[in-house]
Amino acid sequence: MAHPSFAVTVDLVVLTVRTDELCVLLVRRGVEPFAGQDALPGGFVRPDEDLGTAAARELAEETGLVVGHLEQLASYGAPDRDPRQRVVTVAHLALVPDQPVPTAGSDAAEARWVPVHEARGLAFDHDRVLADGVERARAKLEYTALGTAFCPAEFTVAQLRRVYEVVWGRALDPRNFHRKVTGTPDLLAATGRRRPGTAAAPRSSSAAGPPTSCTRRCCAPTPRAGRPAASSAPGTARRRRPARRAGPRRRRPAGPGRRGTRRSAGW
Known part of the structure; x- marks a missing residue:
């Protein structure tokens, strides 16, 4: 044939x-x-x-x-x-x-x-091909060190954070982002130099290793449908559970035709 x-x-x-x-x-x-x-x-x-x-x-x-x-x-x-x-x-x-x-x-x-x-x-x-490429890039920033591919050989943590913000299209908290990326093993290497004209600490100037050098998740996983995005992404703040009041929990009396009510466990 x-x-x-x-x-x-x-x-x-x-x-x-x-x-x-x-x-x-x-x-x-x-x-x-x-x-x-x-x-x-x-x-x-x-x-x-x-x-x-x-x-x-x-x-x-x-x-x-x-x-x-x-x-x-x-x-x-x-x-x-x-x-x-x-x-x-x-x-x-x-x-x-x-x-x-x-x-x-x-x-x-x-x-x-x-x-x-x-x-x-x-x-x-090519409209579809481009859309797929942008989606792949955004997704890979969630679970790899691919963000460093957008940076020159030497860059600051602030420059890396700006890459994430531009690609993801949202602002990130600088302190949380710095803590996440500097605490991830093998992601960044300090050069011991400072960017001219700044008072930043020397360790904020970093050199990127290969994208595969990041061995643990330093960003948020892709959220499930119907759920808010996870709060573990660099620069995002974790929402705190409201504090409960001291003392015994008050129970609502059962109404007519009802055996009782329960409070929601949500917050």
Whole structure:
């Protein structure tokens, strides 16, 4: 039985934090289909390439950037996702510190960093791919040390906290965050230097190890449906149980037709 032929491509979701915004690397397509429309960097896999090699090559050709680590995000294979032919794409995710201005090349007419909230109406199914990449990045900050991937080789705890705030979209308590990250083994290493122009303690300037060096949960787990987010995330305050009044508990008299009432154990 003959099998139908199809092509394989790679697409890249490259995220960084620039000017206190979560940004994605986009290219403006210079060829059809979708000429003149924004898209994620990517292209066809050559017969002699594996997926990771193809992703790194396409990123360098279309934007001039090189990243240290790419991870596979997901595969997308809707029959009509590419008007040229049946194409299955394997998306890759990269989280990087602030990078230089990209330089367009190959079939990309322009390359630039765009705030994630402004990246809409992308070519192919790249809106969905981008949304999945942002969701993966936010989720991985919950249980890994991936936040340090957005930082340069040396950074302060305050800079790391700002990364979490930008990616998660909410403010964190500075003291609680500092206590969490500095108390997590193998997450940060003190450099013994201070950031110029500050009176911060030397240990606040830290160097990141590899993302896999964090061996315990330093952030909140993903909350279950219908429940509030856990209070163990860096910078979040734990809600305290109200203090009970001293003395015996008063019981309400049973009403007509009732055998009695009980107080709720909630708070």
